Amino acid sequence: MSTLPGRGHTSSSTPSLDGKGGTDSAAKVGKSTKRTGPSYVYYRLYTKLGAFESNRSLYNNDHFIGRIPSKLFPPPHTVASVRRTLCKLEGLSEPDKALVFAPLSSPAPKEDSARLSLHAPSGPGLSEQDPIALVVESEKRTKDVKQPEKLPECSDDTDIHxxxxxxxxxxxxxxxxxxxxxxxxxxxxxxxxxxxxxxxxxxxxxxxxxxxxxxxxxxxxxxxxxxxxxxxxxxxxxxxxxxxxxxxxxxxxxxxxxxxxxxxxxxTANTAADQKAEPTQAKVLSEYPLDTAATNRALSDGSESKFTKRARLLSTFGYEKDKPTWLTINRDEVVYTDGIILTVTRPSNNQSGPGYMAINSKREKGFVWQWNVEFI
Known part of the structure; x- marks a missing residue:
């Protein structure tokens, strides 16, 4: 039988000081093995098509790595329990269909009955460099999750593979x-x-x-x-x-x-009616992937009369450091887009990806990632 940390047998000739068969010094020795300070679970979210952004992101300029305090995960810390908690806190549906990979590089998902050590000094999910992966059926959220107003910036010297x-x-x-x-x-x-x-x-x-x-x-x-x-x-x-x-x-x-x-x-290109691209505007943007001023000029082109396609937003993010190129988004808000797929680079972290120009109810116009848009 294994011994739990801080609960091993301690022999002592010193009489009990608390009336329960233990001493103050023994108690202090038992507690010394515990981690000090808050502990967290680090993770990344995926569908089968690739990564999508966390609603509990660690950095202001990188929303793909999420972090949740370990104390929010109820015991027992089985894969099934951790998976349900992550889906609940992220507002993701169908937790029973989600898969957990720990570590992220695992060739197969963890069994539901497997246990994860969320309070150990190290291991899968206990550091930003060794996150667990949660693979879900859909990016669609079931509820809003408010991001902290201030998040740290991810270092520019991160080694990207x-x-x-x-x-x-x-x-x-x-x-x-x-x-x-x-x-x-x-x-x-x-x-x-x-x-x-x-x-x-x-x-x-x-x-x-x-x-x-x-x-x-x-x-x-x-x-x-x-x-x-x-x-x-x-x-x-x-x-x-x-x-x-x-x-x-x-x-x-x-x-x-x-x-x-x-x-x-x-x-073969996706030629669905709501995803047909007009090459002229897409070409203008892609020629200046790192030139913010040129990108902003390109984004301002085009007639708003073409923004007739209704879409629902799937996430909530401010993108304060990426304005005016990026549009602040709120989950379930209805916006209008012209349906043209563009590729734009975020000024804050140089991450590129496909998306749409959209206009919200306040007549604000900006870029939205493709995976944050659901046409209705």
């Missing part, structure tokens, strides 16, 4: 299409994504789904998705299987070198 890729269309026209995450004006078809944005388990299938989401391509469940193939590098003769495991730990993995990216072939 990128995955580099190229996308080739199903038509095979040979045109050099600009990647939505293009970062090099001399090679616009080369894109890159943070490996932390790829949902676990880390396989060729989850990588393919993440690239498809970022690039506005058809995603799993679409009839044409099965035709897309992911190649380990530009010289590969055979595509990777969706279940092939990819380890993003360390510095060498498929796509780790911009000179030798993975290749997604037979890619």
């Amino acid at each position: 990128y995955l580099y890729y190229r996308v080739y269309s199903a038509e095979g026209e040979g045109d050099e299409e600009k990647a939505k995450t293009s970062f090099d004006e001399g090679d616009v078809s080369l894109g890159r994504i943070n490996t932390l944005f790829i949902a676990p388990p880390h396989t060729a299938g989850s990588l393919k789904a993440c690239i498809a989401k970022v690039e506005g391509l058809v995603t799993p469940g679409h009839a044409l998705y099965k035709d897309m193939e992911l190649f380990e590098d530009m010289t590969s003769d055979t595509a990777m299987g969706d279940t092939d495991v990819i380890c993003f730990q360390g510095h060498i993995y498929p796509g780790s070198d911009g000179g030798d990216p993975v290749a997604l072939v037979n890619a």
